[in-house]
Amino acid sequence: MINKMLFINIKQFFKKPFTNLFPLAHIPDHLLAVLKRVKSGEVELNPPVPTPEGFRGRIAYDKDKCIGCRLCVRVCPANAISYITEEKKIKVHVDRCCFCAQCTEICPVQCLSMSNEFLLASYNRKEQVVVGNN
């Protein structure tokens, strides 16, 4: 059946694929070996698509600014923020975070902010905890 869609499909043969092949064009046999070669500069990674404006990524926490008011703990939907009683500061568990940015909105001193970082998967759970600068 000949219709407009057929022409669109044929055009696709000559177009560059829309998908951004991140991080590599093909799945490597050994990911860790490739990562080593990336470090030594033999292989180059494809950059990811830039994040849009207003993107909500991994939380950044300015510990010095924090006054320990616990408002963020009260409003977090995922119980991702725990309060450290001795220090009167907080820590954010990014593995539980649902990236709603409600805590950054409620913070009276703006010590929490959303960064653009989004590649958060890791084998180490300690890396998933944001404790702030120091």
Next chain:
Amino acid sequence: MAIGEGKTYTIPIGPVHVGLKEPITAWLQVDGERIVDVRIRPGAIHRGIEYMARERNPIQVIYLAERICGICSFAHIISFVRAVEDAASIPVPPRAKYIRTILLELERIHSHILWAGVACYTFGYDSAFNLGMLLREKVMDVLEAMTGNRVNYGVGTIGGVRRDITPQVAGAIEEMVEYYKREFSYFYNAVTEDPIVKARMRNVGVLSEKDAVRYCAVGPTARASGLRVDLRWSSPYEAYEDLNVEPIVPQDYFGNAQGDVFDRFFVRVMEVYQSLEIIEQCMDGLPEGPIMHEPKPAKLLNLLKTADGVGQSSIEAPRGDDTHVIKLTQAQENVTWWKVRAPTYANAMSWPIMFKDQEIADAPLIINSIDPCISCMERMLIVNEKGSSTVATKEELIRICRDKTRRLMHR
């Protein structure tokens, strides 16, 4: 298999099946290729969301409500926050109402195009499926530019919205409307003019007008059967009060409504055009002003703590009426109880009627034709102390339900 001997065989489709997007089981009684009877068995994706809400305050529950469904997430939020606003008597500024309407319509476009593509995929029309996915990418880009996320936008809040429409986003929306007016007809023509598609969808899964009323079908499923039901038209909310939204029914275009899969396809495709029009009207009449009633969340929480009462809200989600009822108690920060009725629950009741005398090969298409969202629907699962699940009878369920109401009344 024996045909016409009165002997039937049972074939299960699901809980996990390539033709289904989400887990649900349909036990088909077949006589040869003909489906005689069907039993739908949900229960594979119950998550206890309503229970989880009871240890959270309304602001936290917004994000829980968002995760009821991945596709109609904003519809669930708006229904929830409207119920809270109803219970706590919080007004919404007009600009926020318009932005909510625009987002709801953007979501409807993305849901309907996705469904139309998947429906084509179900009967093997893969090029139309890929074209549908290509078209859908545009509205996803606009949603991403506006909210920062592609699904689960996280922009609704009690008494307004959290993100404003900047001139940049307004430009993106305008461009998107033009793009769809230009490009969407290719998809529509390719599908509706194809004789094979017509043969697969016409007179398949028929739901008559009478049955649609009897089994309380909602949304596009009911409209395809010729019923003029649309909450945007019959009880307008948000900015729909200022707009004139007419329900789309096939008899206005073809003369009569057959209530088959093709009509459901047609209604959804025409609703994409309707949504584009609504977005255009909203962008033209976008009022100036604040976007939140209370910009400080801490103050909002204190305001909600003083609220007492039951709030109710029904809105037209992409699949039909989405109803949320909520109870807030004074001096208690958490939600006392929360009840959700998603549209799929109402539409799933008419599945057995649609399946009658159809072929097994049409079963996945019929299941998909109401655009089921199983995770929205599943609210009830009984697990006894030993850990095995049982199916409760109607009387038992009513008794349990009433007991629970009584318990909560005494709190």
